[in-house]
Amino acid sequence: MKNILDQIMEAKKKEVEEKKLLFDLNGHRSVSSNFDRACVSLKQRLLEPGSTGIIAEFKRRSPSRGWFKEAGYPAPPTVMDYEKYGAAGASILTDTAFFGGELPDLAVVRTLCGLPLLRKDFIIDEIQVMEAKAYGADVILLIAASLSPARVRELGAAAKRLGMEVLLEIHGEQELEHICDEVDMVGINNRDLRTFRVDIQRSVELGKRIPPGKPRIAESGIDDVATIRRFSDAGFEGFLIGERFMKEPDPGAAFAAFVNELKQQA
Numbered sequence: 001m002k003n004i005l006d007q008i009m010e011a012k013k014k015e016v017e018e019k020k021l022l023f024d025l026n027g028h029r030s031v032s033s034n035f036d037r038a039c040v041s042l043k044q045r046l047l048e049p050g051s052t053g054i055i056a057e058f059k060r061r062s063p064s065r066g067w068f069k070e071a072g073y074p075a076p077p078t079v080m081d082y083e084k085y086g087a088a089g090a091s092i093l094t095d096t097a098f099f100g101g102e103l104p105d106l107a108v109v110r111t112l113c114g115l116p117l118l119r120k121d122f123i124i125d126e127i128q129v130m131e132a133k134a135y136g137a138d139v140i141l142l143i144a145a146s147l148s149p150a151r152v153r154e155l156g157a158a159a160k161r162l163g164m165e166v167l168l169e170i171h172g173e174q175e176l177e178h179i180c181d182e183v184d185m186v187g188i189n190n191r192d193l194r195t196f197r198v199d200i201q202r203s204v205e206l207g208k209r210i211p212p213g214k215p216r217i218a219e220s221g222i223d224d225v226a227t228i229r230r231f232s233d234a235g236f237e238g239f240l241i242g243e244r245f246m247k248e249p250d251p252g253a254a255f256a257a258f259v260n261e262l263k264q265q266a
Contacts, residue, residue, distance in 0.1 A: 081252025
């Protein structure tokens with residue numbers, strides 16, 4: 001029986017092949033003004049004094065938890081609240097089949113928001129990198145579990161040519177070899193993408209192995225301020241949080257309350 005990651009990757013490969021029938025690598029340049037836009041640095045925002053370090057995520061569903069918000073639930077109000085109340089950046093899920101995301105979410109948010117935007121998806125091909133730039137992303141996510149070290153370098157180089165930053169997501173010690181010059185930041189996913197189990201202590205230990213100069217970002221399973229404090233004390237500069245806010249009736253208000261509690265305990 002295929003695990004969740006295998007199912008996602010099988011579907012993603014088919015999706016990419018369909019994209020290639022519609023656009024060649026440069027096909028997006030003629031229809032998007034974002035190729036002339038200078039990207040906003042997420043790395044810089046994470047390292048700024050006083051930064052919350054929070055990359056607040058917009059997603060409608062997850063394969064393990066189901067729907068948080070109905071299909072078509074608008075992204076801009078939530079992401080604008082993320083910006084208003086102090087997020088360092090925003091992560092926009094663009095995978096449709098498993099996460100209920102849409103690329104237009106990214107494009108619309110880009111026109112209304114000044115935060116650095118991460119395209120959160122399962123990127124396996126250069127055409128998705130071009131697509132990310134066309135729709136307004138500043139950062140792409142590359143997942144070590146679905147790519148070889150050589151492929152990370154190639155896709156990372158493609159992002160760099162377009163002025164974007166690269167966040168590499170790893171989960172285990174064996175994926176440390178994926179870290180390379182093309183990677184700006186390293187995310188450690190507390191949730192195993194194959195089983196969706198969360199193990200925070202393993203992430204803290206793995207964080208000690210990240211090379212200097214590449215901000216460490218804790219991803220998934222962060223439900224309270226105490227967990228952020230734990231990661232911060234372990235040297236992490238960033239915290240990608242999505243479900244904690246998206247499961248609430250008003251995600252923006254939930255984020256505001258979370259940041260207020262974080263500041264009170266500073």
